[in-house]
Amino acid sequence: MYKLAIAGTGYVGLVAGATFAEVGHHVTCVDVDEDKVEMMRAGISPIYEEGLESLMQRNVELGRLSYSTDFKAAYQDADAIFIGVGTPERADGSADLTHIASVARQIAESIEKDCLVIVKSTVPVGTNDKVEQFIRDFLVNDVHFEVASNPEFLAQGSAVHDTMYADRFIIGTESEWARNLLTDIYTSFHRPIVNVSRRSAEMIKYASNDFLALKISYINDIANLCELVGADIQDVAEGMSYDARIGDKFLNAGIGYGGSCFPKDTKALMSLARENGYELRTVQSAVEVNEQQKTKLFKEANKRLITFNGLKVAVLGLTFKPGTDDLREAASLVNVPLLLEQGADIYAFDPSGAVRFSTMYPEGRFGIGAITYASNVEQALLDAHVCFIFTEWDEVKLTTPERYAELMRTPLVYDGRNIYSVLEMEKAGVEYHSVGRFSTK
Ligand code: NAD
Numbered sequence: 001m002y003k004l005a006i007a008g009t010g011y012v013g014l015v016a017g018a019t020f021a022e023v024g025h026h027v028t029c030v031d032v033d034e035d036k037v038e039m040m041r042a043g044i045s046p047i048y049e050e051g052l053e054s055l056m057q058r059n060v061e062l063g064r065l066s067y068s069t070d071f072k073a074a075y076q077d078a079d080a081i082f083i084g085v086g087t088p089e090r091a092d093g094s095a096d097l098t099h100i101a102s103v104a105r106q107i108a109e110s111i112e113k114d115c116l117v118i119v120k121s122t123v124p125v126g127t128n129d130k131v132e133q134f135i136r137d138f139l140v141n142d143v144h145f146e147v148a149s150n151p152e153f154l155a156q157g158s159a160v161h162d163t164m165y166a167d168r169f170i171i172g173t174e175s176e177w178a179r180n181l182l183t184d185i186y187t188s189f190h191r192p193i194v195n196v197s198r199r200s201a202e203m204i205k206y207a208s209n210d211f212l213a214l215k216i217s218y219i220n221d222i223a224n225l226c227e228l229v230g231a232d233i234q235d236v237a238e239g240m241s242y243d244a245r246i247g248d249k250f251l252n253a254g255i256g257y258g259g260s261c262f263p264k265d266t267k268a269l270m271s272l273a274r275e276n277g278y279e280l281r282t283v284q285s286a287v288e289v290n291e292q293q294k295t296k297l298f299k300e301a302n303k304r305l306i307t308f309n310g311l312k313v314a315v316l317g318l319t320f321k322p323g324t325d326d327l328r329e330a331a332s333l334v335n336v337p338l339l340l341e342q343g344a345d346i347y348a349f350d351p352s353g354a355v356r357f358s359t360m361y362p363e364g365r366f367g368i369g370a371i372t373y374a375s376n377v378e379q380a381l382l383d384a385h386v387c388f389i390f391t392e393w394d395e396v397k398l399t400t401p402e403r404y405a406e407l408m409r410t411p412l413v414y415d416g417r418n419i420y421s422v423l424e425m426e427k428a429g430v431e432y433h434s435v436g437r438f439s440t441k
Pocket of ligand 1: 007008009010011012013030031032033036084085086087099102103106120121122123152153154155156260261
């Protein structure tokens with residue numbers, strides 16, 4: 001078993017740290033955020049992921065997992081250091097590598113024994129070469145180090161499961177020493193390992209994410225056309241899904257993708273292509289379709305209602321998907337300001353995202369609009385004139401069509417996640433609008 005250090009305790013770093021400890025490695029998770037480290041030391045996970053907190057607590061008790069802000073102590077005698085810091089989007093769409101560079105510098109100044117540095121963050125092709133050069137430029141001690149690429153494929157909401165039962169681990173290396181060491185670290189997971197070059201590994205990550213974004217935008221594009229020609233996207237997707245070449249994943253039409261990965265990774269790959277004199281037209285189209293899709297239902301409702309001024313609007317779901325508290329690029333962040341601008345009196349419900357959302361939109365008035373946080377679906381729906389569903393949380397899915405009819409003043413529902421059967425909503429007396437299916441009006 002190895003002594004590992006992880007730089008960054010976000011969704012990627014913390015899940016990697018806890019799962020590496022679970023399979024027996026000795027792990028120190030490092031973060032520059034003192035509050036986060038304090039929280040973790042108190043046994044609390046700073047992010048919501050099913051099973052993560054108990055994994056953290058168990059491995060701390062077993063003495064295999066610890067948290068620190070002291071990067072020097074964590075890196076100096078580590079066998080391997082994983083970099084899992086953020087690579088956010090710059091204004092021009094390219095990836096911002098500032099955090100990667102600062103960790104690389106900290107590593108260069110800290111390591112006192114031979115070690116492998118592994119970039120887990122999503123980075124443009126060629127970044128691993130630059131990280132290696134950067135560390136070499138600032139290296140203080142005479143030790144052997146190499147850099148390997150090991151992109152992460154977990155999905156938020158199922159991150160622990162996705163790591164423990166990963167479809168595959170991608171290992172991008174330039175030497176046998178690096179390949180053997182990284183393979184050995186992952187052996188205890190007993191999952192398939194794919195060995196490639198560093199540049200191929202970096203590209204696999206973007207190519208995979210952008211393919212999934214394309215798939216979502218494609219089905220949304222077809223859904224929009226279904227509405228115009230009288231076909232039903234759910235029937236269409238089901239029919240398509242039996243074809244093994246297409247598969248049954250990522251065929252749910254809705255109001256587009258969000259989150260910290262697809263939006264930025266599509267733009268970063270386009271930016272990389274542009275830098276190399278190439279235009280990625282397929283990905284460009286996926287981005288454009290997604291932008292329009294996010295406000296599709298708002299625009300539809302706006303035509304139907306003229307204005308939201310003075311209307312009580314139930315908003316069900318704020319996070320970009322269920323099972324996470326992450327709001328990055330969520331549909332709610334585009335639609336809530338549009339609703340407030342028109343004077344909507346919003347009652348928002350989200351089982352895990354409301355606290356974060358309220359740091360941006362505290363309860364109270366915003367111009368002519370206002371926002372209140374409901375503690376359950378019923379409270380949000382009570383006396384509402386219109387309801388928007390942005391996230392398919394179980395709490396929303398378990399709310400029957402009849403409850404909308406009973407609780408709302410005017411049962412008018414815009415469902416961005418196609419949760420309900422159109423017929424059942426209609427039978428319950430709800431005016432129901434969804435994506436790519438027949439609406440009652
Ligand atoms: P995050 O923003 O949730 O967490 C990053 C953490 O790094 C923060 O806690 C920050 O304080 C810390 N940090 C910054 N500088 C540091 C330093 N010098 N030393 C130690 N810690 C430092 O990020 P995330 O969502 O976990 O994503 C990390 C990377 O993984 C990104 O490149 C992302 O694209 C990629 N990725 C994310 C996901 C996902 O679902 N979130 C999935 C696959 C890949």
